[in-house]
Amino acid sequence: MKIRTLxxxxxxxxxxxxxxxxxxxxxxxxxxxxxxxxxxxEGTSTIHDWQVEGPIxxxxxxxxxxxxxxxxxxxxxxxxxxxxxxxxxxNSLKSxxxxxxxxxxxxxxxxxxxxxxxxxxxxxxxxxxxVLKESAKAKDAPYVCEAAGDLTVAGTxxxxxxxxxxxxxxxxxxxxxxxxxxxxxxxxxxxPVLVGILSTGDEVKLIFDWPVVLAPPxxxx
Amino acid sequence: MDxxxxxxxPSDYNRRDFLKGGxxxxxxxxxxxxxxxxxxxxxxxxxxxxxxxxxxxxVIGLGRWGREVLNTLALAPHAPVGNYLVEVAxxxxxxxxxxxxxxxxxxxxxxxxxxxxLLDNKDIPAFIVATPTHKHKEIVLAALKAGKNVYCEAPLxxxxxxxxxxxxxxxxxxxxxxxxxxxxxxxPERTFLLKFIREGAxxxxxxxxxxxxxxxxxxxxxxxxxxxxELNWCLDKSVSLGLLGEFGIHPLDQASWYLNAKPVAIQAxxxxxxxxxxxxxxxxxxxxxEFPGGIRTMYDVTLGNSYxxxxxxxxxxxxxxxxxxxxxxxxxxxxxxxFGWEVYARKTLFYKETGIALMxxxxxxxxxxxxxAEENAALSSPLFYSLGNFVKxxxxxxxxxxxxxxxxxxxxxxxxxxxxxxxxxxxxAGYLEGYQATVTAVKGSEAVQSGKRVEIAxxxxxxx
Numbered sequence: 172m173k174i175r176t177l178x179x180x181x182x183x184x185x186x187x188x189x190x191x192x193x194x195x196x197x198x199x200x201x202x203x204x205x206x207x208x209x210x211x212x213e214g215t216s217t218i219h220d221w222q223v224e225g226p227i228x229x230x231x232x233x234x235x236x237x238x239x240x241x242x243x244x245x246x247x248x249x250x251x252x253x254x255x256x257x258x259x260x261x262n263s264l265k266s267x268x269x270x271x272x273x274x275x276x277x278x279x280x281x282x283x284x285x286x287x288x289x290x291x292x293x294x295x296x297x298x299x300x301x302v303l304k305e306s307a308k309a310k311d312a313p314y315v316c317e318a319a320g321d322l323t324v325a326g327t328x329x330x331x332x333x334x335x336x337x338x339x340x341x342x343x344x345x346x347x348x349x350x351x352x353x354x355x356x357x358x359x360x361x362x363p364v365l366v367g368i369l370s371t372g373d374e375v376k377l378i379f380d381w382p383v384v385l386a387p388p389x390x391x392x
Numbered sequence: 393m394d395x396x397x398x399x400x401x402p403s404d405y406n407r408r409d410f411l412k413g414g415x416x417x418x419x420x421x422x423x424x425x426x427x428x429x430x431x432x433x434x435x436x437x438x439x440x441x442x443x444x445x446x447x448x449x450x451v452i453g454l455g456r457w458g459r460e461v462l463n464t465l466a467l468a469p470h471a472p473v474g475n476y477l478v479e480v481a482x483x484x485x486x487x488x489x490x491x492x493x494x495x496x497x498x499x500x501x502x503x504x505x506x507x508x509x510l511l512d513n514k515d516i517p518a519f520i521v522a523t524p525t526h527k528h529k530e531i532v533l534a535a536l537k538a539g540k541n542v543y544c545e546a547p548l549x550x551x552x553x554x555x556x557x558x559x560x561x562x563x564x565x566x567x568x569x570x571x572x573x574x575x576x577x578x579x580p581e582r583t584f585l586l587k588f589i590r591e592g593a594x595x596x597x598x599x600x601x602x603x604x605x606x607x608x609x610x611x612x613x614x615x616x617x618x619x620x621x622e623l624n625w626c627l628d629k630s631v632s633l634g635l636l637g638e639f640g641i642h643p644l645d646q647a648s649w650y651l652n653a654k655p656v657a658i659q660a661x662x663x664x665x666x667x668x669x670x671x672x673x674x675x676x677x678x679x680x681x682e683f684p685g686g687i688r689t690m691y692d693v694t695l696g697n698s699y700x701x702x703x704x705x706x707x708x709x710x711x712x713x714x715x716x717x718x719x720x721x722x723x724x725x726x727x728x729x730x731f732g733w734e735v736y737a738r739k740t741l742f743y744k745e746t747g748i749a750l751m752x753x754x755x756x757x758x759x760x761x762x763x764x765a766e767e768n769a770a771l772s773s774p775l776f777y778s779l780g781n782f783v784k785x786x787x788x789x790x791x792x793x794x795x796x797x798x799x800x801x802x803x804x805x806x807x808x809x810x811x812x813x814x815x816x817x818x819x820x821a822g823y824l825e826g827y828q829a830t831v832t833a834v835k836g837s838e839a840v841q842s843g844k845r846v847e848i849a850x851x852x853x854x855x856x
Contacts, residue, residue, distance in 0.1 A: 204800055204810060226814035229799030260795040262788075265816065273816045276784065 198240065200232040200345055200383035202257075207346070209380045210259050215372035221274070223282065225264040228381045230257035232298075232347070239303075240385075242339045243310035248303045251316065255298035257381070261288040281363050285355075287325040296331070297321045313338040318349065324358040343385035350378040447787050448481035448516045452507050452531055453523030454490040455623065456612070457545060461522050462494060464775050478783050481516050487619060507531050511538040518569075518786050520779070521545060524622075525638070526631040529554040536561050536568060541786040543779070545573035546821070547641050547830040550633050552852070555830040559855055562823035566808055567793060569786045572826025574645050575778035581718045582646070582774070583819045589650050594708025595728065597651055597687055602643035602704040604635075604693040609667050610675070627671035629841065634673040635693045636660055636840050637833040643704050644681055644836065645821075645829040646715075647689040650706055655689075655832050657682040657847045660839035666696025677840055681832070718774060781818035788815050828853045 202208065204227065212223040234240065235252025261283060266274035286294075298320040305315035313336035322331040333351030340346055354373050355362055364370045451461055465480055482502035485491045495503045502510070510516055511534060518541040521531050529549055535542045542562070548555040562570035576582050611627060614620040626632045633641075648654055658681045662674025676694040683689070703716040710728035714721050792815045796807050821829070831852055839846040 202799070204796070204806060206813065226810065227795055227799060229795075258799065260791070260799070262791040263795050263814070276818075 197233050197235055198238070199386045200234070201386045202229050202231065203344070203382045203384040205382065207380055207382050210264070211378040212264070212375050213378070214375040216369050217371075218369050221266065221278070221371070222269070223264050223266050224271075225259060227260055227263045228257060228379060229259070230255060230296075231386070232345070232383050239307065239314045239337060240339055240343075240345065242341050243307060244339065246303060246306050246314065248306060251301045251303050253298065253301040255296070255320075257296040257298070259294040261286050261292055261294060278363075285325070285360050285363055291324075291326045295323045297323075301335070307338075311338070313346075313348070322353070322358075324353075325360050327358040327360075329353075329357055345383050347381040347383060348379065349381075350376060352376050446477045446479035447518070447783055448479045449518040449520055449783070450482035450484060450502075450507075450510050450513075450516050451480055451520045451522060452484045453521060453527075454483060454485035454487075454494045455522070455524070458485070458522035459494065460775065461520055461779065462497065464773065464779055478779075482510050482513070484510065487622070508534065511535065511540075517541055517790060518543070518783070520782075522573075524625045524631070525633065526550045526554075526625070529558055532558050533561055536565055536570065539568065541569040541571075541782070541789070543571045543573065543782045544826065546645075546826060547633060547637055547833045548572060548826050549830060550631055550637070550834070552831060552834050555827050555834070556855065559823040559827035563855065567789070567811065569782065569789050570823050571778070571782045571785070572821040572823070572829070573775075573778065574642065574821035574825060574829055575774035576642055576646050577649065577821045577825065578778035578781045578819050579718050579774040580777060580819075581720060582715070585713065585715070585720055586650060589706065589708075589713065590652070593710065593722070593731070594706060594713065595710030595725075596708055598707040598709065599687060600647045600651070600689040600704065600706050602640075602647070602689065602691045603700065604639050604643070604702045605698050605700055606695060606702070607698045608695050609669075610695055611667070611669065611671070624671075627673050629672045632673055633833050633837040634662065634840055635675070635677045635695070636662070636679055636691075636836040639693055640677070640679065640691055640836055641829050641833040643691055644679075644689065644832050645825070646704060647681065647683070647706075648828070648832070651683055651687060653683045653685075653687070654828060654850065654853050655681045655683055655835075655848055656850070657845055658832070658836050658839045659845035660836055661843055662840035666694070674840055679836060679839065681836070778820065781820045785817045785820060788817070824855060827855060 208226060208228055210225045210228050214221050214223075232253060232255040237246060238251050238253055239246045264279075264282065266278040266282065268274050298318055300319040302317045302319075303314055304317055307314050316335045316337055317332060318335040319330065319332045321328050331351065331353065333349050335347060335349035338346040338348075352374055355375060356373050362371045362373050449465070451458055451465075454462070462480060462483070465478055480498055480501060482504065483491065483494050483498065484504050484507045485494070486505050488505065491503050491505060495501055502513075504510060507519075510519070517539075519531070519535040520543040521528055521535070522545050523531060525545070525547055526549065528544055532542055532544050532548075544558065548558050562568075612620070612623040614623055621628075626634075626638060632638065644655070658679060660677060660679035662677040664671060664674055665676050667675045676696060677692065679689075679691045681689040681691065701716070703714055705715075706713045709725070711722055711724040714723070789811065792811055793807065796803075796810050800806060831848065835846050835848050835852075
């Protein structure tokens with residue numbers, strides 16, 4: 172019994188060190204690949220709506236003191252101490268049917284061409300500002316934020332602001348979700364057109380689920 | 393070696409050749425067939441202008457089938473995935489004249505008589521092995537060991553031990569693509585049909601029938617006696633699985649695929665009737681391949697007569713489906729249930745009966761025919777799709793592995809999970825399908841040579 176108590180105390184100490192003692196320092200969260208990681212792009216065309224998904228959102232999130240890392244943590248709305256570098260490999264994006272089945276190699280090919288891959292093999296996002304708009308209303312509820320940063324698509328970088336939800340899951344994990352709309356023309360991406368048959372809308376919606384996990388100290392250095 | 397062998401010889405003619413193009417479709421419509429189309433993503437070449445990086449392959453073996461592979465890859469603007477083109481970066485054959493002739497068609501290609509010189513070439517990530525069957529093993533094993541993605545023609549080998557060794561090696565390397573040249577499994581028309589049949593379109597399966605008839609010696613000439621012997625390896629039963637093994641492997645595999653069952657026995661008879669030229673491999677073969685439940689495939693192949701060419705028919709209680717090349721027609725029984733899309737179909741006469749021609753697909757599995765789809769079906773052979781899928785799958789694996797390891801490090805377990813869950817592989821025969829088809833081919837060859845019924849134990853199809 173005493174041993175169990177000791178182990179529990181040590182575990183609590185480790186967590187406390189991660190989230191409290193180290194709170195004075197930065198905490199580094201890294202992307203954790205898996206089924207719950209997904210980037211989705213939705214668009215329209217003259218024939219039917221289309222959707223593209225990718226399983227990889229690589230990168231990391233570095234946060235400072237006061238960032239919501241524990242479920243139900245009390246955090247005052249306002250600017251959060253956080254930076255992030257996010258990278259989505261363009262090759263991993265694939266067109267899909269509404270039911271999730273693969274759609275078209277041809278569309279994938281066209282998309283890669285329009286996104287100028289190669290040489291631009293990734294879509295990247297550099298987080299510059301994160302503002303907490305609304306603290307979590309329950310232990311399993313998200314912290315509602317507004318993220319601003321530089322989005323680079325097809326080699327063109329533009330400032331972007333989007334709504335982001337951050338949900339601490341416990342066990343050193345965060346679930347970050349969000350969505351935004353953007354115009355392809357802003358990134359010098361020409362909307363695909365099949366002459367006489369199909370043309371696609373300029374505006375697309377970007378939706379993401381980005382799970383991250385606290386990096387072990389060695390990785391965080 | 394393949395049933396679609398296209399070497400042109402003086403005696404190489406076929407009635408079917410006179411009926412190519414729209415004539416076949418017209419004829420089949422008049423016979424009352426319902427023309428079935430699978431969805432294809434192929435686009436006319438003019439619209440397909442990939443401009444990106446090339447995916448490089450080496451073609452090993454430049455005999456008849458190797459040349460067919462090269463010709464097919466020449467259509468590569470259809471084949472790439474993403475912004476990639478296929479590039480034949482190297483060719484290999486141990487016969488200098490074959491190497492020189494093929495090299496003249498591909499400026500700048502690496503030409504070598506020894507495949508080993510290509511193993512360490514990191515610029516070439518894939519091998520297409522089209523050598524004689526009995527020479528597959530050494531090359532395939534070396535290529536896999538060197539980290540190459542490998543396309544190996546069917547059958548895998550001319551004996552079960554070699555086939556098993558190849559398949560087990562491929563199984564042990566899940567980060568590499570290994571594809572077997574059972575090209576019909578990559579044909580979109582046939583993958584479409586598989587779904588249609590598995591959904592019960594034919595009712596209860598009764599039997600299948602297949603034939604390959606062609607006036608064709610299967611012999612090649614060379615002024616060099618040693619070279620001629622090597623060229624005609626398929627006529628030498630000490631190394632060749634004969635017609636049933638080299639040609640019949642495809643329709644027998646298709647029967648297994650559609651019936652979703654493995655043969656339990658095979659009985660076959662072979663004779664040398666048309667070409668008694670010193671060969672010891674039959675030029676005419678009849679086979680009965682038995683499946684569980686009393687279902688049988690009847691297959692006959694002859695090189696002495698071309699009547700009615702090459703086709704397969706599946707028979708069920710509700711109708712029959714005939715497949716010729718990449719095309720298929722359905723002949724429904726009058727007492728079978730309506731699918732629903734018949735109301736959209738055109739009626740045509742077939743002898744004394746009224747047949748149904750498909751005009752617009754009303755079922756989920758049947759799509760309307762379009763001229764572009766039809767043209768592409770005619771232009772695009774199963775080999776074309778098979779090689780295309782190999783390149784696409786190889787390319788996707790290469791990219792997925794690079795993306796994952798670059799971003800998430802050397803997490804092998806995570807990488808394999810990523811490949812398994814997130815990379816959609818196009819239809820293709822893998823190591824297991826290739827091994828199992830080779831088991832049937834080897835046993836079929838045994839049956840031809842013995843003239844006896846050969847049983848095939850179920851566990852022989854398992855890779856141990």
